[in-house]
Amino acid sequence: MNLKALNRFLIISFLFLASCSSTPNNTVNSCEIFNEKYFWYKYANQVEQNWGTPIYIQLAIIKAESDFDWLAKPPRQKLFKIIPFKRPSSSFGYSQAVKGTWEQYKNETGNKLAIRARFKDSVDFIGWYTNKTKSILKISLNDPFKQYIAYHEGWGNYKNYKNNKKVIDLANKVKKQSNIYKKQLSNCRSSLNKNKYIIF
Numbered sequence: 798m799n800l801k802a803l804n805r806f807l808i809i810s811f812l813f814l815a816s817c818s819s820t821p822n823n824t825v826n827s828c829e830i831f832n833e834k835y836f837w838y839k840y841a842n843q844v845e846q847n848w849g850t851p852i853y854i855q856l857a858i859i860k861a862e863s864d865f866d867w868l869a870k871p872p873r874q875k876l877f878k879i880i881p882f883k884r885p886s887s888s889f890g891y892s893q894a895v896k897g898t899w900e901q902y903k904n905e906t907g908n909k910l911a912i913r914a915r916f917k918d919s920v921d922f923i924g925w926y927t928n929k930t931k932s933i934l935k936i937s938l939n940d941p942f943k944q945y946i947a948y949h950e951g952w953g954n955y956k957n958y959k960n961n962k963k964v965i966d967l968a969n970k971v972k973k974q975s976n977i978y979k980k981q982l983s984n985c986r987s988s989l990n991k992n993k994y995i996i997f
Contacts, residue, residue: 824865827856827978828985838989840917848924849931849938853982855920857941857975858948861967862893867914891919894926902926923948941975942968 823829831838841852859865867890888895890913894902902922903911911918930936930947934955938944945968946958958964 819867820865824860825974825977827853827981830856830865831985831989834916835989835992837916837920841920844920844924847921848928850924850927851939851979853975853978854927854938854941854944855923856978857971858923858945859891859919860974861945861971862888863891865891867891867916890914891916892922894919894922898926942972945971 821830821833823833831841838852841855844850844855845852892913894913899911899913899922902925903909906921906925908918908921911922913919913922926948927938927944930944930952931938933952934943934947936943936947946964947955949964949967950958950961958968
């Protein structure tokens with residue numbers, strides 16, 4: 798492949814990824830999210846079937862972590878309050894997965910080409926993570942509050958969450974948003990399921 802053809806391929810690939818990974822117009826309404834991005838419903842529904850994690854909890858975690866910004870990163874720390882410095886973690890993408898846990902996910906699932914900026918891979922990561930939380934910490938997949946605390950703090954730090962008001966407040970917001978998404982989905986899921994002619 799010559800340089801010109803390679804550049805064209807890279808540009809097309811980037812545009813395709815961007816088109817599949819852009820931010821929905823309304824991130825607080827699950828029906829509107831999936832009406833705008835129907836493939837996302839197919840991916841989230843597949844995760845629910847494969848891992849057992851409800852769609853509304855997948856969405857609530859993404860809402861809290863990145864607000865559906867596919868290129869989200871933690872803000873840079875600042876030296877002397879003005880000089881941009883390094884980021885506090887390697888979190889990136891919809892799920893804000895850190896590099897180490899993302900690599901663990903890829904190794905354990907065999908999804909070697911997974912990309913954190915791709916919605917399909919991000920929700921599958923969330924399904925994998927919450928399923929491991931169920932196994933390790935015995936937390937129900939239907940418990941958005943405790944599942945989010947384990948997601949945010951990590952399995953090892955989960956036991957200390959009662960001393961962390963910030964994470965408790967975040968988890969309560971996830972629980973509230975999860976319930977909103979759940980109620981919304983109850984009104985549109987049957988129509989979303991009818992679009993079976995759309996393939997992955």
